[in-house]
Amino acid sequence: MKQWLMDLAVETVTSPRLAAQKLLRLNPSTEILWTAFLLVVICNALVAGISMLLVPAPTGAAEPPAIVMLRPSVFLMLQSTIVAAMIATFTFSGNILGGQGRLRDVALMLIWMEGLRIPVQLLVLVLSFVSSQLVELVMLLSGGLALWILLTFLDEAHGYGSLFKSFITVFLGLIALAFLLSSVLSLFGLLPGLQEMQGPAADPFR
16 A cells, blocks of 8 residues: 555656546545545644744744644644635536536545645755755745646546646635635634734735
């Protein structure tokens, strides 16, 4: 199983369409999907939390909201909400465009991608002690690669046969995601703190 996962991870990078087809053929049960979902969000939140503690913030950058730093459960809740919302919005925006993807299919794709984020975050954490330029390069390359993989995965999940439709799916999904997250953050009183953390010169896509 370990070797199979490693081979699938490599294939996801080198040939994402074939990797997507293999994932769809798995057709895991709902229980396995929930278990995988919880596992990847917990691991990602853990690595992100460790990074926030070990890596000092850039000079002039605002500190993260105290509620996020002092309550890991809040950080985990935000991570879970973001991933779940992405699954829902990318499924329904794709269905609006005529895609045939099921919620469980898109969930499997995004859960797998979240799992692949863990080693990337660990690499970034290690490189942060070596060179900030290397960190920026890795983040730039991994971001572009992740977008390509996401578009290909959604194309396979929805059966489009068109990466352009996948791009529109992501675009519509992110708009819906922004409204949803702003509502959730406002509900829990986190939105003002996150805005202060970003500052006026913050990258809106960070």
